[in-house]
Amino acid sequence: EVQLVESGGGLVQPGGSxxxxxxxxxxxxxxxxxHWVRQAPGKGLVWVSRINGDGSSTNYADSVxxxxxxxxxxxxxxxxxxxxxxRAEDTAVYYCARELYGDxxxxxxxxxxxxxxxx
Amino acid sequence: xxxxxxxxxxxxxxPGERATLSCRTSQSVSSSYLAWYxxxxxxxxxxxxxxxxxxxxxxPDRFSGSGSGTDFTLTISRLEPEDxxxxxxxQYGSSRYTFGQGTKLEIK
Numbered sequence: 001e002v003q004l005v006e007s008g009g010g011l012v013q014p015g016g017s018x019x020x021x022x023x024x025x026x027x028x029x030x031x032x033x034x035h036w037v038r039q040a041p042g043k044g045l046v047w048v049s050r051i052n053g054d055g056s057s058t059n060y061a062d063s064v065x066x067x068x069x070x071x072x073x074x075x076x077x078x079x080x081x082x083x084x085x086x087r088a089e090d091t092a093v094y095y096c097a098r099e100l101y102g103d104x105x106x107x108x109x110x111x112x113x114x115x116x117x118x119x
Numbered sequence: 120x121x122x123x124x125x126x127x128x129x130x131x132x133x134p135g136e137r138a139t140l141s142c143r144t145s146q147s148v149s150s151s152y153l154a155w156y157x158x159x160x161x162x163x164x165x166x167x168x169x170x171x172x173x174x175x176x177x178x179p180d181r182f183s184g185s186g187s188g189t190d191f192t193l194t195i196s197r198l199e200p201e202d203x204x205x206x207x208x209x210q211y212g213s214s215r216y217t218f219g220q221g222t223k224l225e226i227k
Binding site for chain 1: 120151152153158163164165166169170173175207209211214215216217219220221
């Protein structure tokens with residue numbers, strides 16, 4: 001069974017940093033592109049970033065480029081999102097999601113981890 | 120950046136009725152790159168349709184997707200009580216993904 005479990009969220013002050021993690025199981029992690037998607041409270045889904053299977057290719061939304069860094073450790077079956085220079089508008093639930101193999105879309109999602117940026 | 124506009128913002132229907140949800144893109148996109156999701160309160164999104172018209176694993180056949188170019192549609196043929204949720208379209212292009220703002224499907 002495919003499982004994605006996020007962790008690392010919490011309350012952080014503006015300008016602060018966090019590292020989000022997503023532990024994957026039930027599939028060959030290194031074979032899949034992986035994504036982060038966020039959702040502010042009461043708002044819609046916003047794509048954040050993705051990384052390919054071996055970690056050599058990454059893409060970012062313009063709103064986070066230069067502040068967020070996606071990475072992965074295939075030996076640990078874990079996806080990461082380093083979030084720096086946090087702003088109030090980064091407050092959201094952050095989901096990790098698997099990309100379909102050979103297609104476009106996200107077929108499995110974690111339950112999300114909440115990041116709250118506030119002083 | 121391609122912008123996705125979903126309509127209507129809210130759709131009020133009764134169980135058993137047919138639902139038609141629209142997603143328009145600001146420029147033409149490949150059908151291969153268009154997906155639909157369902158999200159219920161407090162839950163992660165669930166993939167319904169990918170490639171504009173292919174149902175994801177385990178999705179009932181009352182859900183169907185169609186469209187091409189800039190106009191895409193998600194149709195739910197006969198609404199079940201569990202179908203009332205928020206629906207999002209998503210597209211891939213220029214090495215990034217974008218979502219529409221969502222359509223809330225509520226019970227009339």
